[in-house]
Amino acid sequence: LLAMDAPTSLDSGDYLYLGHDAGTIAAWGNTNAPNNPYVERVDRTWRVDKINDIGGIRLGFDTTALPAKPAGFDAYYLLIDNDNDGDFTDVADGEFTFVRLNERFGPLARVSxxxxxxxxxxxxAMAQNVAVNDGDFDDPDTWLIEVPLDGDEVVIGTGSDVTLTEDTELSEITINGGNLNLMGFTLTITEGTINLIGGNVIPSNGTIEYASTSGTVCVQPLTYHHLLVSGSGTKELCGDIVVNGDLQINGDPTLDANGHNIELLGNWNSAVSASFAPQADQVTFSGTAAQTISKTGGGTEAFNNLIINKTTNDVTINEGNVQVNNTLTLTSGDVILGANNLVVNSNSTSAIQGGGATSYINNEGTGYLQHGxxxxxxYAIPVGGATEYAPLTFTLNSATLSSASIRMTQTDSPHPARDNATIYLTRYWSITPVGxxxxxxxDLTLQYPESDVVGDENSFRMAKYTGGSWTESEGTEILDTGNNTVTWNGITSFSDYTLLGNGTVLPVVWEQFRAVADGEAVHLFWTTSEEVNNDYFTVERSLDGQTWEALTDLPGRGFSQASVAYDWVDNSPAPLTSYYRIRQTDFDGEIGYSPIRTVTMGTLALNIAAYPNPVPESGQFQVAVQGGTPESEVRVQVIDLTGRQVAYTTGETNSRGQWKHELQLPSSAPTGAYLLLIELDGQVHREKLMLR
Incomplete structure (x- = not known):
């Protein structure tokens, strides 16, 4: 059972003897032990006799000969009676000493x-290190035995207020009537949990980390400041929690809501390797600060019920995508998608609850809202832009469905193919079917902001743009200018939607117009999707955007409903900045104009162009860069609406910062919208690309 060696000062005639009484070592108990119930000892007592001074010795005990550890106890101690009266219950100062057996040698627990x-x-003895006084965590007077070591289990007893003075790591902590104040530091629990029998944890801007690496650990129903879940295994909510700061899931654990609720006032950040298991729970974003949801490294974070209930500011999906399996409740504050997606899985009409001008989904960007x-x-869909509420209502009357949903974005600017209409809306919606x-x-109803109206809204018709041409509601629309809504029933395909009052049947429908500096020249490209009674084009140039000179005439196609591409090179451009436009002339002498494009020669402004756009059925298009850093890397990606890369290339600008390359979309690529990403000089430039 017992081994002793390594005396520090053993001379001739020095002796140390150990003997013991007839007490048993078969069980742990509290008889003749201090601070019941935090100390348990064996019944046997040893006595020391010594002749002269042999210094310190190393003393060890074979733990396999001792009884199994009591539940909640982990550390072995020598309990030494300093006044030699055999009374181990006397808690007066100095009456007994705890000495931790802090070394392990095979089965021996020993101390030197x-x-x-x-x-x-x-x-x-075996002891739980218990706080018996008020004080700092690192103050020996706070504790029954000693200042806890990293990885210890500790108890904060009744009436003890303990304050952290640094980041602290414990295997488990029991708060039995006392209080623990984090004071801005991090408390890491490496194996168990926080057992809250009485008392409280005072968060005080600190962090609690549950860091176990296996099994299932209880996340206590507390008010946290920051909550960090790390390690591996499952961290399971044992009740509702409130997190006043950030909630972070690192490593590869699973945070299991276990049917309980989370109220979060800070940011949600989850690693791509971690998972959140939503069940019959709700996660509420509240408070006054702007908040973000991030799935670091990409992927999708799924919630069961998601509630947005903020006093001020909004919630932004910062990285990755968000999925709501049951209901999304919009009470106050917006959900901003940016370049990320929000998927509402349910096809229930109450899957999105609430919503209105003060709480909606901002789907203005490349990220889409998808709704079953x-x-x-x-379905009433509460969507809008950065500053304006622009919802839509959708009813699917007939179709063949397979896990059906619609994806929606909107753009707070006139549709680029709106021609020269003088009555129009400075906003358009895009809807893509899935399944x-x-x-x-x-049937579709659009609600438009009054601030988006250009011209007389009483002339509005709903117009949809598909395959390079417009289709109008042609008087079948239901226009309500009092409530700013337009309804079009019986639509048979999906595309972009806006409101136009005139100008949709013009001699020319402009698809695109680009002006690109190309060495010492300027290359002009333009594409039409429809020409009616079109005689010819005139290329015009201006030095101030006011006074224009005609450079050349090019014949038009007269009548065409197919995409037609034109180009012309200005080999004698003006130095520095020039303005270009295309004047179009009918056979009857009526004229119209393209948008104006600006080109800077000499010290080039950065100019990135993809043309033709829309891309023809062949799938071939070019990307041109002007004004980049000389000999710098260019990376180009084409991403489809599911986030899959369909084309990729790299290159390097020349000594003048120029680069041009032809890309080919795969023959299997479906028609519709794509995202073109061009990475240059440390920045990513985004552009919507359409394939006919």
Whole structure:
């Protein structure tokens, strides 16, 4: 059972003897032990007799000969009676000493340098290190035994207020009637949990980290400042929690809501290797600060019920995508998508609850809102832009469905193909079907902000842009200028939607117009999707954007409903900045103009162009860069609406900062919208790309 060696000062005639009484070592108990119930000892007592001074010794005990550890106890101690009266219950200062057996040698738990007095009595004990006084965590006077070591289990007893003075790591902590104040530091629990029997944890801007690496650990129902879940295994909510700061999931653990709720006032950040297991729970974003949801490294974070209920500011999906399996409730504050997606899985008409001018989904950008749909249900979709509420209502009357949904974005600017209409809306919506095919028929209502109206809104019709041409509601629309809504019933395909009052049937429908500096020249490209009675084009140039000179005439196609591409090179451009436009002339002498494009020669402004755009059916298009850093890397990606890369290339600008390359989309690429990403000089330039 017992081994001793390594005396520090053993001379001739020096002796140390150990003997013990008839007490048993078969069980742990509280008889004749201090601070019941935090100390348990074996019944046996040892006595020390010594002749002369042999210094300290190393004393060890074979733990395999001792009883199993009591539940909640982990550390072995020598309990030394300093006054040699055999009373181990006397808690007066100095009456007994705890000495941790802090070394392990095979089955031995041992300690070095123990210097017994002659006649000393000791026993073997197991103890929970308990705070018995108010004080700092690193103050020995706070604790029954000693300042806890990293990885210890500790207890904060009744009436003890303990304050952290540095980041602290414990295997487990029990708060039994006392209080622990984090004071801005991090408390890491490496194996168990926080057992809250009474008392409280005072967060005080600190962080609690549950860091176990296996099994299932209880996340206590507390008010946290920052909550960090790390390690691996499962961290399971044992009740509702409130997190006043940030909630972070690192490593590869699973945070299991276990049917409980989370209220979060800070940011949600989850690693791509970690997971959140939503069940019949709700996560509420609240408070006054701007908040973000991030799935670091990409991927999707799924919630069961997501509630946005903020006093001020909004919630932004900062990285990765968000999925809501049951309901999204919009009470106050917006959800900003940016370049990320929000998927509402349910096809229930109540899957999105609430919503309005003070709380909606900002889907102005490349990120889309996706909502499950089914036949004959009417879905009110609370969407808008950065400053304006612009919702839509959708009813699918007929179609063939397979896990059906619609994806929606909107753009707070006039549709680029709106021609020269003088009555129009400075906003358009885009809807893409998922799992919807066959004989399609649906109704759509758009609500527009008054500030987006240009011209007389009483002339508005809903117009949809598909395949390079416009289709109008042609008087079948239901226009309500009092409530700023337009309804079009019986639509049979999906595309972009806006409101136009005139100008949709013009001699020329402009698809694109680009002006690109190309060495010592300027290359002009333009594409039309429709020409009616078109005689010719005139290329015009201006030095101030006011006074124009004609450079050349090019014949038009007269009548065409196909995409037609034109180009012309100005080999004698003006130095520095020039303005270009295309004047179009009908056979009857009527004229119209393209948008104006600006080109800077000499010290080039950065100019990035993809042309033609829309891309023709062949899938071939070019990307040109002017004004970049000389001999710098250019990376180009084409991403489809699911986030999949369909084309990729790299290159390097020449000594004048120029680069041009032709890309080919795969023949299997479906028509529709794509995202073009051009990385240059440490920045990513984004552009919407359309494939016919």
């Amino acid at each position: 340098g123990v210097d017994f007095i002659d006649g000393a009595l000791f026993t073997i 749909v089914t036949l004959t249900n009417t 919807i095919s066959g004989s399609i028929d649906y």
